[in-house]
Amino acid sequence: MKTFAELNFPGRLIAVEGLDGSGKSTQIYLLKRWLEAEGIKVYFSEWNSSELVKSATSKGKKRELLTPTTFSLIHATDFADRYERHLVPLLRAGYIVLCDRYVFTAFARDVTRGCPPEWVRGNYSFAAQPDLTMFFKADLEVSLNRILEGRPKLKFFEAGMDLRLSTDPYESFKIFQGRILDQYLAMSQEFNFVIMDANERVEKQQILVRKLVSERIDLKQFKRRSPLPLPPSLRDEREDKEKEEDKAA
């Protein structure tokens, strides 16, 4: 699996992975806000969000029609749609693409559900490797608590109820998440995950995220030539900065 940089794409792809409740979505959202404010061409894509495929997925989930195989294939379809229609053109156009979950989510979940790893990986083999993958590793208890705190109604597939691990959704969720975590950790070296300590404070993690991203990617190459209009609060800040830069020049 080659990275987008190795394949000579002008753009770069950054992915975050982790269990539900690991805080990865918050981190990538804050990263996106920062990059936007810096005037960088950035696009955000979320797992399971392609419009067309989504209606089939939610029908399948609601009516509990999905098996491990169809669960895997329908998510692969969703991913392929976003990959072919958004990710690839944007990366060709020199964007920084941020992905909340990438193929590794499928590698971990589908294999936990019993799909053969070679089959799942083969199906996703059209996708290149991210240029940076951050894995948000929280103690299992911490991420479970974040999700289960309010005793929400867990959805059937979310809780892994299709695996018949337990008749209690909370118990099932715990076992299921534990197994997914094992899968993630087993592939972390192979796919160069950068492990982030997700037990830390959000602000502190974000400082590390931004530092890591600016070390790994030469961000100034990804600036818009003509900046998009920003909300006034950020606009002033940017204008000040530009003035300073002009002065320095």
Place this chain on the structure above:
Amino acid sequence: MKKSHRFYGHGIPRIKPEDLGGKLIVVEGADGSGRSTQIAHLVDWLETSGRPTVQVGLKRSTLVSEELEKAQHGNVLSRTTLSLFYATDFADQLENIIIPALKAGFIVLSDRYIYTLMARDMVRGMDEKWLKNLYGIAPEPDAVFYLSVEPEELVQRNLSKNATLDYWESGMDLGLAREVFDSFLKYQGAMGEAFRQLQKTYKFEIIDANRSVNSVNKELRKKIGAVLDGE
């Protein structure tokens, strides 16, 4: 009944191919090759002789058939996406209809199978290895018949039935020709070629279907009869 199925590849989690009895009979061929007519006659024949049958075909799953239809209408999905969407449709029918029916000893008649899906993708430049892995979930049928009809004859049959040529069956998404008529001939020629390529791996019988419905059906019944007698 002898239970002797196997999967082409990794198969389906928690399904043992030894548990699959019944018979899986596939009829392949282009639109206008007479597939549906032949299958209808076969069902009559089998059921009259007291054998339980079930029919499956492409784009008939509960899970995604509607969405797939919509996507095709708008022609909005890219190649890999459409391919995986069709695989989802196939897998849904496989697990909810084909496998339970085989377990119960039924004769499953499949109006097209993974070969059409693979051939369509191969013509569009998809990797054969990728396709083989994807469709490793499919059980190997007991018999596959490819109804072969010359593209010129297919044109005649499709036009006399619908007075038009279907966008996808003409491969219009490929930009092979400006006119649908020319595109249809080129596309069906390429599909025939892809089927011959697939035949090297997946053995299927090529049936000359440039003949009358009855004479084709007679040949199919004879061959299927032999498969059923071999139990």
